[in-house]
Amino acid sequence: MTTQATRVPAQRDGDLAAEGLSVGYRSRDGLTQVLADVSVRLRSGRILGLAGESGSGKSTLALSMLGYRVSGQETLAGRIDFDGRDLDRASIKDLRKVWGARLAYLPQDTATSLNPALTIRRHFIEGLRRHQGLDTEEAVRRSVEWLGRVEIPEPETALHKYPHQFSGGQQQRIALALALSVEPEVLILDEPTTGLDVVTQAHVNRLIVALARDAGIAALYVSHNLALLATVCDELAIMYAGQIVEQGVAAEVYAAPRHPYTAALIGAVPTIASDRALHGIPGIPRPSVPVHVCGFADRCGFRTEACDTDIPLVTLAEVRSARCVRLDELPPFDPAAEPAPATAVARSSATVDKDADTILTVHRVGVVFSRPGSGEPFVAVDDVSVRVPAGRALGIAGESGSGKSTLLRSIAGLVRPATGTITYRGKELAGLAGDRPVALRRSIQIVFQNPDATLNPRHTVYQSLERPLKLFRPDIARRDRRDAVAAMMRQVRLSPDLLDRFPRHLSGGQRQRVAIGRALLAEPEVLLCDEVTSALDVSVQASILELLVGLQADRELTVVFVTHDLGVLRAVADEAIILQNGVIRESGPTARLLRTPQHPYTMELIAAVPSPERSAEFLGGGS
Amino acid sequence: MTQTVEQVGRPPVRRAPRRLPYLVRQLITLLVTLFAITIVIFGLTAIAGDPARDILGQYATDAQVTAFQQIHGLDQPIVVRYLEWLGGIFRGDLGISYQSNGPVWDVISPRLGPSIVLVLFSWLLTVVISVPIGLYSGVRLRGHRDAAVTFVTLIVAAFPEFVLGLILAIVLGVWLAWLPVDSTAVSMGGLFDSPSAYVLPGITIALGTIPYIIRLMRANAREVASETYVRAAVLRGVTEPSLSLRHILPNAAPPVVTALGLQFAGLIGGVVVAETLFGFPGMGQLLAQSAASRDAPVVEALALMIGAVFVVANLAADAIVVYVTPKLRDAVR
Numbered sequence: 038m039t040t041q042a043t044r045v046p047a048q049r050d051g052d053l054a055a056e057g058l059s060v061g062y063r064s065r066d067g068l069t070q071v072l073a074d075v076s077v078r079l080r081s082g083r084i085l086g087l088a089g090e091s092g093s094g095k096s097t098l099a100l101s102m103l104g105y106r107v108s109g110q111e112t113l114a115g116r117i118d119f120d121g122r123d124l125d126r127a128s129i130k131d132l133r134k135v136w137g138a139r140l141a142y143l144p145q146d147t148a149t150s151l152n153p154a155l156t157i158r159r160h161f162i163e164g165l166r167r168h169q170g171l172d173t174e175e176a177v178r179r180s181v182e183w184l185g186r187v188e189i190p191e192p193e194t195a196l197h198k199y200p201h202q203f204s205g206g207q208q209q210r211i212a213l214a215l216a217l218s219v220e221p222e223v224l225i226l227d228e229p230t231t232g233l234d235v236v237t238q239a240h241v242n243r244l245i246v247a248l249a250r251d252a253g254i255a256a257l258y259v260s261h262n263l264a265l266l267a268t269v270c271d272e273l274a275i276m277y278a279g280q281i282v283e284q285g286v287a288a289e290v291y292a293a294p295r296h297p298y299t300a301a302l303i304g305a306v307p308t309i310a311s312d313r314a315l316h317g318i319p320g321i322p323r324p325s326v327p328v329h330v331c332g333f334a335d336r337c338g339f340r341t342e343a344c345d346t347d348i349p350l351v352t353l354a355e356v357r358s359a360r361c362v363r364l365d366e367l368p369p370f371d372p373a374a375e376p377a378p379a380t381a382v383a384r385s386s387a388t389v390d391k392d393a394d395t396i397l398t399v400h401r402v403g404v405v406f407s408r409p410g411s412g413e414p415f416v417a418v419d420d421v422s423v424r425v426p427a428g429r430a431l432g433i434a435g436e437s438g439s440g441k442s443t444l445l446r447s448i449a450g451l452v453r454p455a456t457g458t459i460t461y462r463g464k465e466l467a468g469l470a471g472d473r474p475v476a477l478r479r480s481i482q483i484v485f486q487n488p489d490a491t492l493n494p495r496h497t498v499y500q501s502l503e504r505p506l507k508l509f510r511p512d513i514a515r516r517d518r519r520d521a522v523a524a525m526m527r528q529v530r531l532s533p534d535l536l537d538r539f540p541r542h543l544s545g546g547q548r549q550r551v552a553i554g555r556a557l558l559a560e561p562e563v564l565l566c567d568e569v570t571s572a573l574d575v576s577v578q579a580s581i582l583e584l585l586v587g588l589q590a591d592r593e594l595t596v597v598f599v600t601h602d603l604g605v606l607r608a609v610a611d612e613a614i615i616l617q618n619g620v621i622r623e624s625g626p627t628a629r630l631l632r633t634p635q636h637p638y639t640m641e642l643i644a645a646v647p648s649p650e651r652s653a654e655f656l657g658g659g660s
Numbered sequence: 661m662t663q664t665v666e667q668v669g670r671p672p673v674r675r676a677p678r679r680l681p682y683l684v685r686q687l688i689t690l691l692v693t694l695f696a697i698t699i700v701i702f703g704l705t706a707i708a709g710d711p712a713r714d715i716l717g718q719y720a721t722d723a724q725v726t727a728f729q730q731i732h733g734l735d736q737p738i739v740v741r742y743l744e745w746l747g748g749i750f751r752g753d754l755g756i757s758y759q760s761n762g763p764v765w766d767v768i769s770p771r772l773g774p775s776i777v778l779v780l781f782s783w784l785l786t787v788v789i790s791v792p793i794g795l796y797s798g799v800r801l802r803g804h805r806d807a808a809v810t811f812v813t814l815i816v817a818a819f820p821e822f823v824l825g826l827i828l829a830i831v832l833g834v835w836l837a838w839l840p841v842d843s844t845a846v847s848m849g850g851l852f853d854s855p856s857a858y859v860l861p862g863i864t865i866a867l868g869t870i871p872y873i874i875r876l877m878r879a880n881a882r883e884v885a886s887e888t889y890v891r892a893a894v895l896r897g898v899t900e901p902s903l904s905l906r907h908i909l910p911n912a913a914p915p916v917v918t919a920l921g922l923q924f925a926g927l928i929g930g931v932v933v934a935e936t937l938f939g940f941p942g943m944g945q946l947l948a949q950s951a952a953s954r955d956a957p958v959v960e961a962l963a964l965m966i967g968a969v970f971v972v973a974n975l976a977a978d979a980i981v982v983y984v985t986p987k988l989r990d991a992v993r
């Protein structure tokens with residue numbers, strides 16, 4: 038993309054490697070080991086992807102590789118090799134010489150990686166003066182150059198602004214420029230694009246890859262998004278419960294995983310390319326590293342007695358290894374196959390009934406907000422008309438700010454449309470839910486992205502689930518409520534034992550199931566879902582989507598599902614609409630829409646979806 | 661795109677009310693608060709009842725009492741008295757002291773300078789001591805040394821100001837004899853002729869607020885130090901003192917600035933105690949004396965001044981917080 042003439046190709050033995058690293062956190066309850074025997078090597082000019090579920094130890098490894106220890110963190114074994122030195126035992130004085138000079142780090146959740154009290158200029162010149170020995174004038178010149186390179190408009194003006202004056206994507210690009218401006222040899226990226234918009238995400242990723250390759254940087258790219266890593270990285274390491282369970286060339290690992298966990302993870306990734314059913318991974322990851330047993334054993338469908346031992350990492354080829362005792366016996370990976378413990382529900386397109394009754398009609402709805410500060414009205418939803426057939430799933434997709442949630446919220450009666458009408462079974466709905474009759478409120482239920490916003494932290498699961506019964510179900514006698522609630526728990530695949538727990542005792546996926554169960558207890562006809570899986574891990578997301586698809590089919594529920602993820606859209610929705618700036622750009626059956634998009638905006642969205650099969654296209658496109 | 665909605669006939673959008681500039685809004689708040697303060701102060705002294713008997717003594721004749729009431733307007737209805745008092749304030753007339761029978765201003769004015777110097781001195785002392793200690797212990801100290809700081813601040817905070825003052829007076833004034841225990845000297849000569857007389861009352865007042873500010877600064881600095889952007893700065897190679905002063909302090913300061921504004925009230929409470937204790941001829945001492953002798957006009961005037969200082973200090977703190985926080989600075993524009 039940009040050829041960087043300023044760089045002098047110094048002799049760089051700048052490989053950074055973790056060798057047999059084991060790490061634990063010490064707390065009042067003792068020591069919890071979170072990394073066990075981890076060996077990875079970052080090579081110059083190459084990007085290593087590190088994937089794994091939340092809590093598997095990715096961030097811990099990322100920081101450990103820099104020689105950084107958070108309080109309570111202890112290294113139990115192994116070393117961090119950099120130029121023949123062990124960074125883990127290096128003095129803080131030595132570390133300060135390499136931090137930000139030869140080793141650069143981009144933290145998880147970038148919105149918080151820039152200091153809100155300092156200008157962009159201050160962020161840049163600090164490091165450039167210290168590590169590159171530049172004077173202020175030279176440092177400013179270099180900063181402007183880098184801001185331009187990451188495509189920040191008007192770099193000179195941008196220097197004098199504060200971080201909050203930029204969008205999330207811009208902040209992320211500034212942080213990237215900041216890390217690269219000191220011309221490091223190693224770059225550690227911890228979920229650098231999580232939380233960004235799909236299109237922005239794709240853009241930032243292209244920049245990262247181009248700049249890192251260009252400068253011959255050795256990079257570690259941490260993400261829970263396996264498809265993204267397979268697209269962006271050269272090599273891929275899969276982490277589970279603090280161990281690397283599989284490692285190899287990215288494309289090979291993704292196309293032909295050898296470890297059952299890798300295979301399960303790939304089966305959980307929604308894809309826009311095929312009708313492949315999504316499979317959740319049953320069970321939950323173990324909280325600490327395994328001892329004398331395979332870490333994945335609790336959730337593995339291939340477990341035998343042979344697995345109850347310490348499993349070594351088996352080298353399969355030059356850059357390929359996996360940690361499983363049954364590698365030779367396992368069937369080859371087949372993405373369409375049912376996982377060993379059958380849990381998956383496929384979205385069957387055969388059930389699509391051409392002339393289903395229309396249950397909801399959105400007619401020329403417009404929603405206008407007045408922007409705080411300026412009196413300028415802001416059109417969030419602009420003259421949108423949609424017909425939702427009964428018992429089907431409609432997906433609404435688009436970038437953030439495209440108005441998809443607002444449209445959903447106007448159907449739910451949470452925002453009042455400025456114009457247009459919404460009809461339910463032929464009857465016009467009042468603008469606000471409060472003005473709608475109870476029966477109607479009961480029939481249309483909504484589930485949000487963040488279950489914590491809906492579940493009262495002071496109420497037990499039972500109390501939360503009992504509420505819709507009290508409000509909407511006088512037909513269920515008080516003494517039968519507990520049974521009804523327990524039955525619902527089983528439907529959303531939660532153990533009724535959890536009923537007396539508080540939300541904080543549940544995992545994010547479990548909380549989201551409770552929220553869905555709560556909405557379903559009202560016996561709605563229409564379930565509105567607003568990004569219900571975007572805060573969850575892929576494997577949990579897959580099981581929630583499975584659940585929704587199953588429930589929708591069983592109960593002939595009508596679902597309106599808002600998502601920014603086209604893979605998720607493909608997995609749940611029969612029909613879809615694509616929104617941009619509050620306007621419908623395209624609509625139609627989901628599969629057709631994604632296969633043969635007509636509108637340039639839909640094409641742009643599809644191009645932004647990382648796809649290992651079209652890696653070169655993804656990395657080359659857009660700029 | 662906008663046109664489509666126009667065609668459907670978008671109803672008029674309710675506009676956000678136009679906001680006044682930040683400073684104007686602050687000024688309006690100031691005036692309203694001050695007005696409320698005048699009502700409270702006047703109400704409270706009125707509730708305390710008729711002071712004529714207390715002041716003239718039990719042997720005064722009824723005629724003397726009536727004359728006193730007439731001179732001071734106490735025979736008027738309370739609303740009239742309040743309005744006259746309020747009108748007087750605008751004209752710069754604070755009324756007539758019951759005790760000296762002269763203008764209240766003449767009673768207060770010689771004490772104004774020393775008290776202002778005393779309060780500023782103790783306030784600066786608070787800032788200079790608490791902010792560095794709080795910042796350092798929040799960012800750098802862990803374990804026993806951190807616990808020690810907390811322990812000492814708790815001990816100091818547990819003592820009432822007059823006990824602290826007495827201890828200081830005994831140690832520094834009597835045993836070591838470094839400082840004068842009696843601050844009467846301030847009333848003689850110029851404002852800065854006897855600087856040592858300010859020290860003991862100044863320290864006493866400051867000690868009332870220092871533990872609180874240290875703990876607040878420490879807690880905030882610790883929280884900010886654990887932010888991702890601070891970790892990111894460390895991993896960019898930023899070292900002390902730049903890390904603490906540039907990266908942590910500006911983000912940890914706002915609540916402390918607000919508290920330092922609020923602490924003006926705490927300081928003034930301490931001023932009454934410390935001035936009385938050390939015989940410091942300031943407004944605090946006068947307030948105590950006037951309250952005891954039921955000299956309502958003087959008490960009212962002093963209370964109003966103290967209230968005004970308190971309100972102004974708070975608003976100034978607010979304004980500073982807004983000024984040092986880039987995000988807020990943009991929001992108030």
Ligand SMILES: Nc1ncnc2c1ncn2[C@@H]1O[C@H](COP(=O)(O)OP(=O)(O)OP(=O)(O)O)[C@@H](O)[C@H]1O
Pocket residue numbers: 062063064071089090091092093094095096097098107108109145261324
């Ligand atoms: N400072 C800490 N003290 C104690 N335990 C910790 C600490 N930080 C992380 N852990 C634990 O270590 C394990 C690994 O955490 P880590 O943050 O490395 O996971 P991760 O893979 O980055 O997860 P995510 O995808 O959610 O970012 C988790 O069980 C976590 O609870």
Ligand code: SF4
Pocket residue numbers: 296297298331332333334337338339340341343344348360361362363
């Ligand atoms: S070792 Fe056993 S339990 Fe572990 S992944 Fe392999 S087959 Fe499954």
Ligand SMILES: [Mg+2]
Pocket residue numbers: 095096097145227
């Ligand atoms: Mg992490």
